[in-house]
Amino acid sequence: MSVRELVVLGTASQVPTRQRNHHGCVLLWDGDGILFDPGEGTQRQMLLAGVAAHDLTRLCVTHFHGDHSLGLAGVIQRINLDRVPHPVTAHYPESGRRFFERLRHATAYRETVQIAEEPVTADGVLAETGAFTLEARRLSHPVEAFGYRLTEPDGRRMLPERLAAYGIEGPAVGLLQRHGTLETAEHGTVGLEQVSEVRRGQRFAFVMDTRLCEGAEALAEGCDLLVIESTFLDEDRHLAHEHGHLTAGQAGRLAAAAGVRHLVLTHFSQRYTDASAFEREARAAGFGAELTVARDLLRVPVPKRR
Numbered sequence: 425m426s427v428r429e430l431v432v433l434g435t436a437s438q439v440p441t442r443q444r445n446h447h448g449c450v451l452l453w454d455g456d457g458i459l460f461d462p463g464e465g466t467q468r469q470m471l472l473a474g475v476a477a478h479d480l481t482r483l484c485v486t487h488f489h490g491d492h493s494l495g496l497a498g499v500i501q502r503i504n505l506d507r508v509p510h511p512v513t514a515h516y517p518e519s520g521r522r523f524f525e526r527l528r529h530a531t532a533y534r535e536t537v538q539i540a541e542e543p544v545t546a547d548g549v550l551a552e553t554g555a556f557t558l559e560a561r562r563l564s565h566p567v568e569a570f571g572y573r574l575t576e577p578d579g580r581r582m583l584p585e586r587l588a589a590y591g592i593e594g595p596a597v598g599l600l601q602r603h604g605t606l607e608t609a610e611h612g613t614v615g616l617e618q619v620s621e622v623r624r625g626q627r628f629a630f631v632m633d634t635r636l637c638e639g640a641e642a643l644a645e646g647c648d649l650l651v652i653e654s655t656f657l658d659e660d661r662h663l664a665h666e667h668g669h670l671t672a673g674q675a676g677r678l679a680a681a682a683g684v685r686h687l688v689l690t691h692f693s694q695r696y697t698d699a700s701a702f703e704r705e706a707r708a709a710g711f712g713a714e715l716t717v718a719r720d721l722l723r724v725p726v727p728k729r730r
Contacts, residue, residue, distance in 0.1 A: 427452050428626070428726040430651065430688065433462075433469035435718045437655050437669075438491050439694045440465070445720050446491045447691050449651060450475050451628060453574065453726075454555060458482045459499065460572065460630045460651075466495030467502050473721050477506040482513045482551075482558075486632045487569035488520035497530040504536045511538040515550055515560070518543035519568045544570045547639070556625075561643050563634035565668035571632065571643045576625030586619040626726055632691060635668055636678065644682035648727045651718075652679065653691035654702050660695075676706030679713075685727045687711055690718035 429452050434445030446463025450470070457479035459466075470476070480503065485493050493516075503512055516524050521543055528539065542550065544560045550572075551558045557577070560570040582597065590611050592600060600606040604616045629643040631652040644650050654672040656664040664671050670678075672689060679687045689702050696702075703717050716724055 428454065430628075430649065430724040430726070431473050431475055432688075432690065432718045432720060432722040432724065433466055433473060433475075435690045435692060435720055436463075436491065437653075437691045437693050438489075440491075441694050443720070444692065444694075445469050446495065447632070448492075448495060449630075449690075450479070451574070451630075452479065453628075456481045456553075456555070458484055458558075458574070460484045461486055461492040461632055462495035462499050463491045464494040467498040469720065470499075473723075477502045478508050480508070480512055481510065482515065484558075484572050484630070485514075485516035485520075485524070486563070486571060486630070487517060487565060487567050488523040489567065489633065492632065493523065493527060496524070496527040500528055500539060501531070501533045503539070504533060508537045511540050513540045513542055513551070515542055515544055515558075515572070517568045517570055518545045561639035562637075563631070563639050564637040565633045565635070569633055569668075571630060571634065571639060573627070573629040573643045573647075575627050578625050579623040580616060580620040581623040582620050590614050590619060592619065623729060626729060628726065633668060634670065635665060636670065636674055640670075640678060641682065644678055644684055646683055648685045649688065649724070650679055650682070650684045650686070651688045651690060654689040654706070655691050655693050657696060657701055658705055672702040672705035673709040676709035676711035676715075679706070680710040684711075684713060686714040686716070686724070688716045688718050688724055 431450040433448035436444035440446050445465045448462045448466045451458045549559045557575045563569040606614050627647045628649045629647045652675045654675040655669040656671045658671045658673040
């Protein structure tokens with residue numbers, strides 16, 4: 425059975441706390457494991473969360489501030505120590521290549537695994553695997569930053585009542601799905617579109633460290649699961665804007681406007697002790713769908729298709 429879920433590794437922002445590790449999460453998507461923003465301590469958090477280096481197929485870094493990237497050194501060395509049997513692709517802002525190289529080669533170790541570097545230079549598609557399309561959009565932060573979006577291709581959902589109307593059943597259904605048309609004695613050529621409807625592919629986005637901007641809006645649009653920073657509460661919106669961050673209220677309004685089905689708030693400033701305040705502000709801003717205030721080691725399933 426395929427697994428599609430988010431594994432939260434850390435939920436702090438610049439400074440970790442006793443309860444919150446530096447930021448990071450893994451999206452498990454069928455056979456892929458995409459590690460986003462591995463902050464310091466990520467290797468240990470993976471151990472606690474039950475995520476192995478073998479699970480990782482991509483590393484996606486939004487920007488090169490320490491709380492989003494200092495864990496790269498340990499993760500890359502663990503990938504090599506465990507002799508992961510497949511290449512691992514790394515995406516990060518091209519402008520931070522020197523930081524990636526420093527972290528990748530921070531200490532001596534034996535390289536046994538191919539780390540394929542594919543830096544991000546502009547908005548657009550980064551990879552098309554057949555199972556999903558991965559794209560990046562520029563965000564608004566003091567250093568160059570990109571958010572990431574994963575989109576599954578649309579499929580088709582067979583409609584039993586229409587199949588019955590055309591007398592199509594049993595193995596004939598599979599033939600129609602594979603070939604797109606089917607010759608029938610009573611109804612002639614029946615096309616797949618006559619007995620099915622579009623099943624929209626699932627959509628996931630990861631939006632960190634940004635002010636409100638077009639890139640964040642585009643990434644969030646129509647997402648089944650949106651992971652987004654809410655570093656500040658609305659009372660400190662001036663600090664959020666100054667430092668290139670969102671408040672919980674801004675994140676809630678953005679998600680509501682985008683039609684997000686499940687919103688995950690994370691990347692919380694250490695100045696706040698009441699985590700429930702983030703949900704209250706996102707709700708007050710108009711977000712009414714499913715909402716999770718992330719905590720370390722939480723697992724969040726991607727919502728089932730409608």
